[in-house]
Amino acid sequence: MYGFKPIAVNETAGTKHYCACGNSNNKPYCDGSHKGSGKTPSVIEITEAKQVYICDCSGSNNKPFCDGTHKKKAEDGHGHSCSCGKN
Numbered sequence: 001m002y003g004f005k006p007i008a009v010n011e012t013a014g015t016k017h018y019c020a021c022g023n024s025n026n027k028p029y030c031d032g033s034h035k036g037s038g039k040t041p042s043v044i045e046i047t048e049a050k051q052v053y054i055c056d057c058s059g060s061n062n063k064p065f066c067d068g069t070h071k072k073k074a075e076d077g078h079g080h081s082c083s084c085g086k087n
Helices: 069-075
Strands: 007-011 014-018 042-046 052-053
Touching: none
Parallel strands: none
Antiparallel strands: 007 052, 014 042
């Protein structure tokens, strides 16, 4: 399931595979739960240790990073992305 706020990570340098399907049991990292969904993880090279905010609402236009879209979704009274039709 997608969340309604970003996941803050004190990230280290290296290649990261961030969950894009919302089903990982190891968020924000991919655990392979996307298999068969047609979605693939976001593969990002982090060049230095730093704090990053990973989108967990699935609405960011700067994926895998948060762009604040979850705030608008919360204002709409729903707070997350799903197929319930209330987005």
